[in-house]
Amino acid sequence: MGKATINKVLFIMMLMLFLVLAACSSGSDDTGDSKSDEGNGESEDAGSESEKADGKIYDIADFSPLKEGEPMDGGNLNFGLVADTVFAGTLNYNFYSDAYDSEVIDWFDEALLGVDETFTYTQDGAATWEMNDEGNEFTFTIRDEVNWHDGEPVTAEDWAFAIEVIADPDYDGVRYGDVTSIVGVEEYHDGKADSIEGLEIIDEKTLKMTFKQPTPSLLSGGIWTYALPKHIFEDIPVAEMSSSDAVRVNPIGIGPFKVESITPGESVTYTKNEDYWRGEPNLDSVTLKVIAPETVTQALETGEVDMVHSFPTDQYPDVEESLTNVEFLGRIDRSYTYIGFKMGTWDKENNKVAMDLENSKVGDVELRRAMWYAVDNNAVGERFYNGLRWNATTLIPSFYEIYHDDSIETPTYDPDKANQILDEAGYEDVDGDGIRENPDGEELVLNFASMSGGDTAEPLANYYIQAWEQVGIKVEKLDGRLIEFNDFYDRVGNEGNDDPDIDIYQGAWSVGTDVDPTGLWGPNVIFNYTRWEDEENTRLLEEGVSPEAMDLEYRKEVYSEWQEYMVEQVPVFPTVYRSQLVPVNKRVVNWDIRQEDSELYRYEVGVTQDEPVTP
Amino acid sequence: MWKFIIRRLLITFPQLVFLSVLVFIMAQMMPGDALTGLIDPTITAEALDLQRERLGLNNPWYIQYADWVSGLVQGDLGQSFRFKMDVTALISERVMNTILLSAVSLIFTYIIAIPLGIVSGRYNDSPLDSVITGYSYLGFATPIFIFALVMLWIFGFQLGWFPTSGSVAPGLESGTMEYYISKLYHALLPGLSIALISVVSTIQYLRSEIVDTKQKDFIVTARAKGASENRVYNKHIFRNSILPIAAFFGWEITSLISGTVFVESVFSYPGMGLLFLESIMQRDFSVVTSLVLLFGAASILGALLSDIILSIVDPRIRIK
Numbered sequence: 001m002g003k004a005t006i007n008k009v010l011f012i013m014m015l016m017l018f019l020v021l022a023a024c025s026s027g028s029d030d031t032g033d034s035k036s037d038e039g040n041g042e043s044e045d046a047g048s049e050s051e052k053a054d055g056k057i058y059d060i061a062d063f064s065p066l067k068e069g070e071p072m073d074g075g076n077l078n079f080g081l082v083a084d085t086v087f088a089g090t091l092n093y094n095f096y097s098d099a100y101d102s103e104v105i106d107w108f109d110e111a112l113l114g115v116d117e118t119f120t121y122t123q124d125g126a127a128t129w130e131m132n133d134e135g136n137e138f139t140f141t142i143r144d145e146v147n148w149h150d151g152e153p154v155t156a157e158d159w160a161f162a163i164e165v166i167a168d169p170d171y172d173g174v175r176y177g178d179v180t181s182i183v184g185v186e187e188y189h190d191g192k193a194d195s196i197e198g199l200e201i202i203d204e205k206t207l208k209m210t211f212k213q214p215t216p217s218l219l220s221g222g223i224w225t226y227a228l229p230k231h232i233f234e235d236i237p238v239a240e241m242s243s244s245d246a247v248r249v250n251p252i253g254i255g256p257f258k259v260e261s262i263t264p265g266e267s268v269t270y271t272k273n274e275d276y277w278r279g280e281p282n283l284d285s286v287t288l289k290v291i292a293p294e295t296v297t298q299a300l301e302t303g304e305v306d307m308v309h310s311f312p313t314d315q316y317p318d319v320e321e322s323l324t325n326v327e328f329l330g331r332i333d334r335s336y337t338y339i340g341f342k343m344g345t346w347d348k349e350n351n352k353v354a355m356d357l358e359n360s361k362v363g364d365v366e367l368r369r370a371m372w373y374a375v376d377n378n379a380v381g382e383r384f385y386n387g388l389r390w391n392a393t394t395l396i397p398s399f400y401e402i403y404h405d406d407s408i409e410t411p412t413y414d415p416d417k418a419n420q421i422l423d424e425a426g427y428e429d430v431d432g433d434g435i436r437e438n439p440d441g442e443e444l445v446l447n448f449a450s451m452s453g454g455d456t457a458e459p460l461a462n463y464y465i466q467a468w469e470q471v472g473i474k475v476e477k478l479d480g481r482l483i484e485f486n487d488f489y490d491r492v493g494n495e496g497n498d499d500p501d502i503d504i505y506q507g508a509w510s511v512g513t514d515v516d517p518t519g520l521w522g523p524n525v526i527f528n529y530t531r532w533e534d535e536e537n538t539r540l541l542e543e544g545v546s547p548e549a550m551d552l553e554y555r556k557e558v559y560s561e562w563q564e565y566m567v568e569q570v571p572v573f574p575t576v577y578r579s580q581l582v583p584v585n586k587r588v589v590n591w592d593i594r595q596e597d598s599e600l601y602r603y604e605v606g607v608t609q610d611e612p613v614t615p
Numbered sequence: 616m617w618k619f620i621i622r623r624l625l626i627t628f629p630q631l632v633f634l635s636v637l638v639f640i641m642a643q644m645m646p647g648d649a650l651t652g653l654i655d656p657t658i659t660a661e662a663l664d665l666q667r668e669r670l671g672l673n674n675p676w677y678i679q680y681a682d683w684v685s686g687l688v689q690g691d692l693g694q695s696f697r698f699k700m701d702v703t704a705l706i707s708e709r710v711m712n713t714i715l716l717s718a719v720s721l722i723f724t725y726i727i728a729i730p731l732g733i734v735s736g737r738y739n740d741s742p743l744d745s746v747i748t749g750y751s752y753l754g755f756a757t758p759i760f761i762f763a764l765v766m767l768w769i770f771g772f773q774l775g776w777f778p779t780s781g782s783v784a785p786g787l788e789s790g791t792m793e794y795y796i797s798k799l800y801h802a803l804l805p806g807l808s809i810a811l812i813s814v815v816s817t818i819q820y821l822r823s824e825i826v827d828t829k830q831k832d833f834i835v836t837a838r839a840k841g842a843s844e845n846r847v848y849n850k851h852i853f854r855n856s857i858l859p860i861a862a863f864f865g866w867e868i869t870s871l872i873s874g875t876v877f878v879e880s881v882f883s884y885p886g887m888g889l890l891f892l893e894s895i896m897q898r899d900f901s902v903v904t905s906l907v908l909l910f911g912a913a914s915i916l917g918a919l920l921s922d923i924i925l926s927i928v929d930p931r932i933r934i935k
Contacts (some may be wrong), residue, residue, distance in 0.1 A: 084893075085889070085896070086885050088697050089700075097697075098697065132891060170665075172669065172699065174662050175662065176662045176665060177662035188677075242699040243700040243701070261785070265885045266781040266782060267786075269785045287786065289780065289785055290780065290883050292780060292880065294881060295767065295772075295780065295881075298768065298772040298779070299772075299780075302772050304779060336712075386664050398882070486898065491646070
């Protein structure tokens with residue numbers, strides 16, 4: 001071996017040593033991290049100290065949901081669809097299932113009925129309606145001036161046709177559940193009838209629908225209000241409609257803009273529909289294109305897009321100062337985050353929840369209530385989301401201003417109270433390790449399932465675990481890690497295959513236009529992942545959609561009672577309500593981010609100058 | 616040689632079958648399906664169940680597999696659930712974008728790599744060589760998605776020289792000259808980003824081959840016979856050094872089809888890589904399996920092509 005070779009060998013060994021050392025030191029970094037996490041958890045107690053470090057706290061009440069002004073004549077608006085995928089391109093309300101597609105459709109088509117702030121149908125839409133006294137028969141009259149983009153009038157037949165298509169056994173979309181409330185739809189679907197009994201075309205513009213039973217839910221999003229142009233679709237077999245050119249290449253609607261061209265999956269150009277029934281749109285044209293989430297801020301800053309359909313709220317504090325050419329519109333979002341307790345499984349045979357409190361580790365309501373008292377959701381909102389999420393109280397989010405009952409007192413952060421409840425309920429630390437055992441003196445370890453994704457997922461889950469540990473409840477992450485989205489819903493029971501290892505989970509719901517929570521917490525719905533049911537809950541939920549509840553005051557009362565009952569029973573507890581922020585270039589005026597009760601319609605949006613404002 | 620090609624293709628066939636079975640089983644094991652993402656209180660669970668039944672998602676995997684294979688032999692790759700269109704139509708929509716992007720990046724790669732490699736090899740251990748080698752180490756160490764973001768930020772947003780997303784400007788009519796120019800224009804920046812990173816391996820191959828070759832006896836002979844230095848490099852050394860690059864070419868062709876996931880997603884460039892990624896995320900299985908099959912076939916053919924190219928470039932290699 002020559003000297004040079006020895007030198008080389010030495011050098012290689014040095015390198016290897018270096019790598020080993022590096023590996024060690026990164027290991028010790030990890031432990032350092034988890035320690036500092038604990039430190040943070042404790043400083044929660046101390047109060048405001050941590051808030052200072054995290055910067056400004058915002059309040060959603062300071063944001064306006066709309067922006068008004070005097071637009072110039074014409075102009076082109078660039079709209080960004082923020083997506084890390086392409087849009088699927090099923091551009092028709094009757095067939096789409098992709099959320100991005102609906103953003104594309106919204107520009108050129110619209111529902112036939114308008115809605116007010118409670119999502120109740122109004123007489124301001126393209127059609128007006130009348131209801132019989134029992135509330136199960138509706139007569140709709142489509143306005144004379146409402147035409148398809150090709151100039152053909154929208155007829156009652158078009159509307160009935162849409163429902164017939166959805167009820168057809170060959171239909172490949174996901175909206176069948178939306179039309180089953182009409183008399184005769186199920187018979188038609190099963191091939192037992194040639195037509196739908198509950199649909200009656202009275203004349204060219206008038207359609208009568210008969211529903212199986214009257215319920216207030218019909219009035220708030222329970223009616224299928226999207227027509228399908230029969231003169232275009234009638235020759236296409238139902239199974240091929242969703243892939244046809246009439247949906248994918250040259251779709252038409254009744255909205256303020258017409259589709260001019262589509263580059264599949266990436267962009268759409270629209271021109272104004274001069275014949276729009278509310279009046280001529282202000283803009284000449286709109287260009288919609290897909291923007292990657294990584295580049296949203298840049299695209300807004302350079303004016304490449306005037307606005308986007310959604311903006312990650314957690315980025316707001318970073319860009320608030322630098323994006324001077326943009327105004328942020330904001331509102332309370334239609335969703336909430338919650339922590340759920342698993343108290344049973346899904347009975348696939350009978351399609352209902354199979355509650356089993358005996359064998360559930362969280363079957364005791366006192367334990368669940370104590371766990372609610374143990375967490376500080378206001379601090380979560382401020383520390384993780386700069387105040388753009390905040391402590392949630394009941395399961396009907398404040399988004400439903402009318403139904404949300406803010407007089408109900410819900411548990412807020414109070415570790416002493418949590419300790420007291422647990423002591424009284426018999427959860428005592430028998431073996432002196434700082435962790436409580438269950439009333440039978442057995443070890444109690446709860447498995448917590450939480451979804452991965454986003455920067456805050458991990459620290460947030462850790463925070464909850466630490467908060468519970470401080471009142472002596474030992475909680476561990478399921479499998480010791482966060483769960484990927486598909487995996488999470490699979491195991492939490494999206495198809496009824498509940499994972500028995502899960503005791504607690506953190507989920508989120510974005511709620512529908514109808515306040516009725518049966519679809520999430522009813523005894524016969526698979527989405528009720530807690531598998532909790534009880535008579536009172538079922539009674540209140542049924543009461544809320546009963547014919548008597550057609551009376552708004554009565555319905556409010558029922559849902560107040562339900563909210564209170566859920567706070568008492570704690571099958572789940574809501575953690576934070578959310579906000580929604582939408583950045584809009586300063587040249588854009590007359591834009592309202594609310595879909596319901598919006599004071600400004602889409603045809604009114606305009607720009608004040610030809611070029612976007614840049615910083 | 617024909618015998619060789621046919622034999623290779625025959626071996627390929629069971630490989631593809633194995634690949635597709637494997638993909639099918641793994642797809643089955645993945646949590647969730649195409650409808651999992653549709654958890655939405657406005658869509659009833661019954662409607663979703665109806666869909667699962669219709670799509671055959673409730674069947675065991677071997678029945679789904681048999682369905683798929685019987686469609687395949689008839690040239691039908693099935694329907695994409697998410698796009699609600701035929702997989703063949705979907706792929707043909709995307710494949711042109713990817714081929715364009717890969718061709719652009721391949722051209723850039725060779726334009727940059729060959730001169731740099733030659734210079735680096737010819738003047739090895741000179742300061743110039745150090746700079747080029749330094750660049751290639753940097754290139755090895757830089758993750759492509761970070762680099763692509765930086766390129767996008769500088770040339771797309773700060774300088775505004777290039778479009779920042781999509782494969783074509785909105786509103787242009789397909790088939791016009793303007794449309795094709797816009798297509799090419801959109802592919803330039805992502806193509807360049809890929810090229811600047813992927814050149815480094817080619818530079819290093821070329822450099823080490825040249826350094827190796829120039830010490831060979833026949834080069835000494837050529838010099839002794841009085842051949843000019845340029846002639847020695849351009850004729851004798853270059854031709855001999857190009858061998859590994861030529862062999863690599865077959866593989867590069869494969870990438871023409873499979874695309875590049877990261878760059879495509881940074882530039883929102885709708886190509887095959889992006890399609891593959893989002894189909895996996897959305898559990899759009901018919902697309903995933905078709906793409907895997909396609910990519911598998913492409914890489915097997917690429918390997919074959921590499922062998923054939925090698926035998927043409929280097930007469931010493933004989934395929935039997």
